Amino acid sequence: MYSQLAWRNIWRNPRRTIVIMTAVIIGVFSMIFLCGLMRGMEVEMIRNNLATLTGNIQIHQKGYRADPVVENSMTDPVLLENAIKTNLPEGAAWAMRVRVNAIVSNARHSTGVTFVGIDPAKEARVSFIGKAVTDGRYLNSDDTNKILIGRALLDKFKTKIGHKLIVMSQDADDEIASTAFRIVGTFRAEMESTEKAYVFVTLSDAQKMLKLKNGISEAAIAFKGQSIDGQKEKALAQKLKSRLPDSIYKVETWPELLPMMREYLSLFDNFIYIWYFVVFIAMGFGIVNTTLMAIFERMREFGLLKALGMKPVSIIRGVITESFFLLVSGIIIGNIAGIITVFLINRTGIDLSALAAGVEMWGMPRVIHPELWIIDVITANLVVLVLGLVVSIYPAAKAARFTPIEALEKT
Amino acid sequence: MNNIVELEKIKKTYLQGKVDIPAINNVSLSIKKGGFVAIAGPSGSGKTTLLNIIGGLDQPDSGTVRVDGEKFETLTPSRLAELRLFKIGFVFQAYNLIPVLSAAENVEFVMLLQGIPKKERLRKAHAILDDVGLSGKYNRRPAELSGGQQQRVAVARAIVSNPSIVLADEPTANLDSKTGQGLLELMKTMNKEKKVTFVFSTHDKMVMDYAGRLVRLRDGSIFDDQSK
Numbered sequence: 001m002y003s004q005l006a007w008r009n010i011w012r013n014p015r016r017t018i019v020i021m022t023a024v025i026i027g028v029f030s031m032i033f034l035c036g037l038m039r040g041m042e043v044e045m046i047r048n049n050l051a052t053l054t055g056n057i058q059i060h061q062k063g064y065r066a067d068p069v070v071e072n073s074m075t076d077p078v079l080l081e082n083a084i085k086t087n088l089p090e091g092a093a094w095a096m097r098v099r100v101n102a103i104v105s106n107a108r109h110s111t112g113v114t115f116v117g118i119d120p121a122k123e124a125r126v127s128f129i130g131k132a133v134t135d136g137r138y139l140n141s142d143d144t145n146k147i148l149i150g151r152a153l154l155d156k157f158k159t160k161i162g163h164k165l166i167v168m169s170q171d172a173d174d175e176i177a178s179t180a181f182r183i184v185g186t187f188r189a190e191m192e193s194t195e196k197a198y199v200f201v202t203l204s205d206a207q208k209m210l211k212l213k214n215g216i217s218e219a220a221i222a223f224k225g226q227s228i229d230g231q232k233e234k235a236l237a238q239k240l241k242s243r244l245p246d247s248i249y250k251v252e253t254w255p256e257l258l259p260m261m262r263e264y265l266s267l268f269d270n271f272i273y274i275w276y277f278v279v280f281i282a283m284g285f286g287i288v289n290t291t292l293m294a295i296f297e298r299m300r301e302f303g304l305l306k307a308l309g310m311k312p313v314s315i316i317r318g319v320i321t322e323s324f325f326l327l328v329s330g331i332i333i334g335n336i337a338g339i340i341t342v343f344l345i346n347r348t349g350i351d352l353s354a355l356a357a358g359v360e361m362w363g364m365p366r367v368i369h370p371e372l373w374i375i376d377v378i379t380a381n382l383v384v385l386v387l388g389l390v391v392s393i394y395p396a397a398k399a400a401r402f403t404p405i406e407a408l409e410k411t
Numbered sequence: 412m413n414n415i416v417e418l419e420k421i422k423k424t425y426l427q428g429k430v431d432i433p434a435i436n437n438v439s440l441s442i443k444k445g446g447f448v449a450i451a452g453p454s455g456s457g458k459t460t461l462l463n464i465i466g467g468l469d470q471p472d473s474g475t476v477r478v479d480g481e482k483f484e485t486l487t488p489s490r491l492a493e494l495r496l497f498k499i500g501f502v503f504q505a506y507n508l509i510p511v512l513s514a515a516e517n518v519e520f521v522m523l524l525q526g527i528p529k530k531e532r533l534r535k536a537h538a539i540l541d542d543v544g545l546s547g548k549y550n551r552r553p554a555e556l557s558g559g560q561q562q563r564v565a566v567a568r569a570i571v572s573n574p575s576i577v578l579a580d581e582p583t584a585n586l587d588s589k590t591g592q593g594l595l596e597l598m599k600t601m602n603k604e605k606k607v608t609f610v611f612s613t614h615d616k617m618v619m620d621y622a623g624r625l626v627r628l629r630d631g632s633i634f635d636d637q638s639k
């Protein structure tokens with residue numbers, strides 16, 4: 001009966017109830033939607049960045065990351081391979097690479113690139129390149145002096161598949177090595193800068209050209225499924241570190257490899273918190289104001305209840321129950337609206353290509369597919385509900401303080 | 412102990428601005444169990460103040476109040492609320508009912524506060540509404556009842572749990588004289604049949620005629636007290 005009373009009381013002034021409920025609905029909806037958008041962006045950003053040769057974990061010779069030259073290569077791939085193989089989680093893949101800075105040129109142009117030697121079959125399971133070839137073909141392991149370049153680079157060099165490019169870099173003997181490679185295919189990437197930054201040859205070609213014997217620059221491990229917080233990576237990195245002497249090897253997880261992105265992701269989180277705060281302030285004031293208004297209109301009634309013997313705590317409970325119903329109704333509608341919206345937009349995505357030039361450097365996707373995370377939905381609901389109830393305590397306490405005489409004198 | 416209410420040397424002064432307004436001036440009064448007592452007097456004579464003091468809604472500046480043997484000044488606010496809930500029924504001049512609750516629910520509500528189980532509440536609410544002549548109107552909201560019917564619901568609510576005393580502050584003031592008479596007949600019947608003590612205030616001569624005892628107030632003092 002208490003809940004019946006509360007429910008009927010909220011509908012005594014439907015207009016006011018609808019206004020405040022709308023505020024709750026918009027609040028919850030916007031929280032869910034904004035979270036969905038942010039998560040969609042985050043997930044896509046991480047996926048892009050990880051696929052662009054980062055992987056979930058990388059292993060290098062100590063010093064390679066500060067100075068990525070051939071001298072800082074790892075010379076014992078067997079030890080590395082054993083360490084990785086025995087610890088590899090279910091569904092994960094790994095690949096080894098040679099990766100140095102180089103200059104590519106043809107008759108007309110030359111430019112600096114990252115020259116990557118890959119094991120084509122293994123690499124395809126680790127990074128984007130296996131699925132990125134749009135013209136020509138991907139590399140085969142028995143290719144010799146064949147090169148795969150980005151579409152943008154091909155255009156910039158005004159060259160064609162089948163033509164040759166010269167790659168120049170410093171070799172293990174500190175000499176300038178240069179080799180001619182024939183273009184077998186071009187790849188496309190989410191970002192044009194990626195297409196211009198990387199060229200791929202087979203691992204053995206790269207080792208031969210740079211006189212590395214079987215030396216490699218890096219090993220990358222890619223996990224199955226989406227990574228968000230890097231916790232699973234940490235666990236594996238720990239195991240690998242125990243197998244690989246840390247005087248020589250450096251094992252790093254993607255948050256360590258991409259500190260800029262890590263910062264960017266925490267910026268996203270801060271956006272969400274700021275929005276929570278905005279919603280809460282707006283909604284909190286709305287709830288306090290309208291509830292106070294309703295309380296003062298019903299002053300006589302609260303006096304009557306007290307005269308009848310209702311205790312102040314029960315009156316407080318009654319008013320808070322009314323807020324609770326209001327909040328829960330708003331929350332339910334807000335959730336339905338938010339979830340449906342996120343779900344619908346997830347299928348088509350929001351096209352940001354107009355802005356893409358500006359955001360490209362961060363690895364932001366051109367199309368965002370908002371994602372719904374249970375934890376975000378729960379947080380949004382709890383924030384609205386708990387804070388909504390907390391701010392209702394003030395008007396409720398006011399209602400409980402009316403004395404019967406005061407109230408009855410208002411007749 | 413035959414007295415439900417015992418007032419001893421009650422004084423109550425209101426401060427309005429800087430002026431003291433004496434509302435109750437040295438009133439002593441005992442009311443016997445089963446009484447049907449009218450507090451009569453012109454407007455401003457202190458009837459409401461006196462009833463509020465008896466009902467524990469207001470505190471006197473000096474003097475002692477006992478209802479059903481309980482001395483008010485020794486009670487905590489929460490005990491006082493309980494006393495009101497279980498032993499005192501109230502009928503006010505107007506706006507007695509909770510507008511969002513039906514007649515039966517209004518009557519049920521006090522029993523809910525008293526912790527009476529649903530089934531019993533419902534049975535008692537319907538029975539008492541039948542007694543006050545509102546059978547068939549259980550589910551009407553206050554707005555769908557006439558003024559007289561609303562006051563009947565208030566009486567039903569006040570007596571449903573057999574309180575020691577029902578305090579009614581000018582219960583007929585907002586009713587036409589015929590409806591007012593009807594309400595008083597009802598109160599009188601309930602007083603006789605259910606042995607509920609009634610104390611009601613009025614400034615209406617016709618209403619005073621129903622009283623078994625007439626206590627007259629003037630400027631906060633009793634100047635006449637007659638039993639019939």
Ligand SMILES: Nc1ncnc2c1ncn2[C@@H]1O[C@H](COP(=O)(O)OP(=O)(O)O)[C@@H](O)[C@H]1O
Nearest residue numbers: 425427432434453454455456457458459460461
């Ligand atoms: N809250 C109050 N503040 C100041 N004076 C009051 C207050 N309540 C009542 N009074 C005064 O006390 C006196 C008695 O009032 P009341 O008990 O309401 O009389 P009645 O009910 O007989 O009309 C009146 O003079 C009235 O003006």
Ligand SMILES: [Mg+2]
Nearest residue numbers: 458459460581
């Ligand atoms: Mg009065």
